[in-house]
Amino acid sequence: MNDYQLNHCQRRTFLADMGMGFTGLALGAMLQNESRAHEAAWAPPTGDPHFQPKAKSVIWLFMNGGVSQMESFDPKPMLSKYGGKTIAETPFADTQDPEKLALARVSAPDANGNQRNKLYPLQIGHKKHGESGIEISDWFPHIAKQADKLAVVRSMYTTDSNHGAQTQFHSGRHLNDGAFPTLGAWVHYGLGALNENLPQFISMGKREYWNKRDGHYLGPAHDAVPMRVDPKNPLDFSKPEVEFSRSAQEIGQDLIQQLNNQRQIEYPRDQAMAARIASYELAFRMQTSIPNIVDFSQESAATQERYGLNQPHCRDFGMQLLAARRLVEQGVRFIQIQHGGGGAGAWDAHGKLKANHTRNSLAVDQPIGALLQDLDQRGMLDETLVVFASEFGRTPGSQGSDGRDHHIYGFSVWMAGGGLKRGVVHGATDEIGFHAIENRHYVTDIHATILKQLGLDSRKLEIPGRKRLEIDHGHPIDEIIA
Structure with a gap:
């Protein structure tokens, strides 16, 4: 803690003690001692990177429901060659692989003699794209045009x-x-x-209750x-119910700030209160800046068209990007x-996968392709990390007749x-998209890669009383880092 922080903390404690008598005096002493004890073993982040960053910002694009890896960024033509066969009837059945063995077992005929x-x-279909020759499904033609910008992780x-x-x-x-x-x-x-x-x-877009907070x-x-x-x-609550002049708003903001400061003196460790105060102050500053951000009249007609703002099927996502x-x-x-x-997510395709992924890819493909192109043309892509992810992939086998189930053993993410x-x-x-067999990566390896590019060491991002596990930190995927 520097001299300013220490003096500020002592001043808050003193003022709180004056307002709360001897009880407050004891409490203030306890809080101050607790603060010093924590400082001895831990220092909060300074707001500076731990080392020289390569990126300043992240745009995290998350496809809720589970995108099929085989029909997006990891095409598997063997599925068509052996389509309609159970895994036990193909060269890919492996009795040493417990998951494949289990799938072969449940592929046996049910009580009515129907194969599952x-x-x-x-x-x-799928094609190779760009000088890199990355194979991408025909559902993503605009992203495919940016293939030479992508780092695809298929494992x-x-x-x-x-x-x-x-x-x-x-x-x-895990939840x-x-x-x-x-x-x-x-x-x-x-x-x-910044x-x-x-x-x-x-955050933009709907979030389900289990994924609502950060x-x-x-x-x-x-x-x-x-x-x-x-x-x-x-933004919620970013504008008053009735119009006020700027000077009247500033007077009101100043009064609220004084009252908030008094509450902070009384309750210096109330995180929720501190967050509310910070959000109110930020909301006041954002009242003019945020509306300008979403005023697309400042963008050329060509840019708006590139993002698909003139097309109903991708307009909403295009505006977000x-x-x-x-x-x-x-x-x-x-x-x-x-x-x-919302619910399981729009990409969840237990049935009618073709209709599902056709509709969803139309909604996201053009805007994402435009974002990559736009960032690059403006010289911003080198400092902006774009991520395309989904919670898991989908099974090589069918579920019912025309869909795929959830699949956690191998799926794709790309970054740019x-x-x-x-x-x-x-x-x-493997040949049918079942297992990640080469350079397997748990999801926090994506996190570690992003943090490294932002100049952060996750092992220095801890707080007292919360020991993080190795799996929380992950490992940067150095093979895709320039």
């Missing part, structure tokens, strides 16, 4: 086979473990602001600020965009920019 879990053919795995895996991907921990901070919260906790008039951690034990100050792409109402580019331009650190949130290599593929699944 037959391999399901690919529902869309991801996770452990939650239900949609709590959405939280697991964000936090690194049964409890509530843990998300990656965005750790970034917010570890790094200082723009004091904007929130440093923003800060958890770091405190509510590290939750993402939810934002809508609506110039008239982009154009807003994300504008937010990064203004210095926002972490922008978390959820596509298809932020000091990563361009046009590379890392890791691999």
Whole structure:
């Protein structure tokens, strides 16, 4: 603790003691001693990177429900060759592999003689793209045009086979473990602001109740600020019920600040109160800055068309991604965009996979391709890390007749920019997309890679009384780092 912080803490304790008598005096002493004890073993983040960063901001694109890896960024033509056969009837049955053996067993005929879990053919074609020759499904033609910007990781795995895996991907921990901070919260906790008039951690899109919060034990100050792409109402409670002049607002804000300061003196350790005060003050500053961000009239017609704002099927997602580019331009650190949130998630395709993925890819493909191109043309991609992820993949076998079940043993994530290599593929699944068999990565390896590019060492991001496990930290995927 520096001299200013120490004097500030002592002053708050003294003022609180004066207002609470001898009881307050004892409490103040206890709080001060506790603070000194913590300081002896731990120092809070300074807001500075731990080492030289390569990226300043992250745009985190999350596809809720589970994107099929075989029909997106890890095509498997063997599925079509052996489509309609059970895994036991193919060369890929492996009695030494417990998961494949289990699948072969449940592929046996049911009581009515019907075969189950037959391999399901690919529902869309695929091609090699760019100089890198990365194979991408025909459902993503606009992203495919940016193939030489991508670092595709085809060997991801996770452990939650239900949609709590959405939280697991964000936090690194299974829902049964409890509530843990998300990656965005750790970034917010570890790094200082690039723009004091904007929130440093923003969330767009619907989030299900199990994936609603970010800060958890770091405190509510590290939750993402939810934002809508609506110039008239982009943030909850960001505008008064009736119009006030700017000078009247400033007088009211000054009075509220004085009252808040008094409460902070009385309750210096109340994290929720501190978060509310900080959010109120930030909201006041954002009343002019945020509406400007989502005022797309400042963008050219060509840019708006590139993001698909003129097309109903991708307009909403396109607006979110154009807003994300504008937010990064203004210095926002972490922008978390959820596509298809609510319930299990829009990409959950137990049946009618072709219709499901056709509809969803149309909603996201053009805006994502535009974002990558736009960032690169503006010279921003090298300092902005774009992530495309989903909580898990989908099974090689069918579920019912025309869909795929949840699959945790091998799926794909790609990243672009932020000091990563361009046009590379890392890791691999087997011939039918069942298992990650080469350079396997748990979800926190993605976290570790992002933190490294932002100049953060996760082992220095801890708080007293909260020991983090090795799995929380993960390991950077150095093979895709430039």
